[in-house]
Amino acid sequence: MAEPDPEPVRRRRYDPERRDRIIDACLQVIGEVGVAGASTRRIAAAADVPLGSITYHFADVDELLRVAFERFARRVSDRFEEYMARATTVEQARQAVVDMITADPLVDPRELVLTHELYTLAARDPAYRELTHAWMARSRHAFERHFDPTTARVLDALVEGLTIHAALDTEPRDPRDLARAVEVVTSTTWPTRD
Template sequence: MDGETSGGRRRRYDPARRDRIIDACLQVIGEAGVAGASTRRIAAAADVPLGSITYHFADADELLREAFERFAHRVSDRFEEHMARASTVDEARQAVVDLIDSDVLVDPQELVLTHELYTLAARDPRYRRLTHEWMARSRHALERHFDPATARLLDALIEGLTIHRALDIEPHEPGETRHAVDLATRRATHRGDPA
């Protein structure tokens, strides 16, 4: 339903506007980094007036934090869904391989968003809380299949290999990721195995 503004103009009812601004913020950061994510540019990407940002968010930092929180949850949800499909230790190992080779941070924008979040987390405890929660969710998903020590190791392996694969300009050998995952899980106890 339209509302009346103080200037007598009709204001379009737009209940999805706040969500659209958050998604536009992520889009702009993915394209230009945090330094290039001005509120003006975000408003243009969301196709909203600049004043909509100050209406929906206390300041630019609140928008930034909510955007990164949405991004972290989105990637974590995908990670958890992927690991939940595995029902044997070998399926769990293959799921980790697939996450590294083709499912996590394959989108160049996601890679930029991840690095921008890590940079913020290195300086600001509020963003470190987001990265901590993200890592905890990843480890929890891995612990459905592996003991906690192996899950922590795999989480670090996924992170490191994903970044290396994304940034390396040389092709990787077939089977390289599977070999690394097999080494990391060689002595692991599988959660679903009988004692």
């Protein structure tokens, strides 16, 4: 009697970029439906991976969220750095700030959702607050290429607020108004701390 053919051996698909795809898919899904709607099933489908891949690469959903938001914050900070690195004068630095607000407030409209979802998490959870603190520190560091630390801190808050307003306002902003606001903040002599 002949022996039956052995079962074919199922080999794991070599997929070295799977973890990165999961992280990017997580950001995509959060940008579309928020953290509350970002189920692991939905993230796995967006990444085109089996559901078990998420638990293989991440201890839990919170780890995936933290890693994804770290990537998001780094990308935004890198853009700040790129804008400020191109400027060689204070005037160019001021214009770079205006450009960040007007030309690049939301490269992807989902970034507004991602930003607000991260802020909401940071308001509740110290681990996310550390992440937003590091994000703000990187932004301020980029501004400190051209401005003193206090001005950089105030400028960071101004950019954050103006970016949110530009994204949510139903009427376009006049870039000249933004330029004046940036000039006022960067021309002000702030009191030194004792």
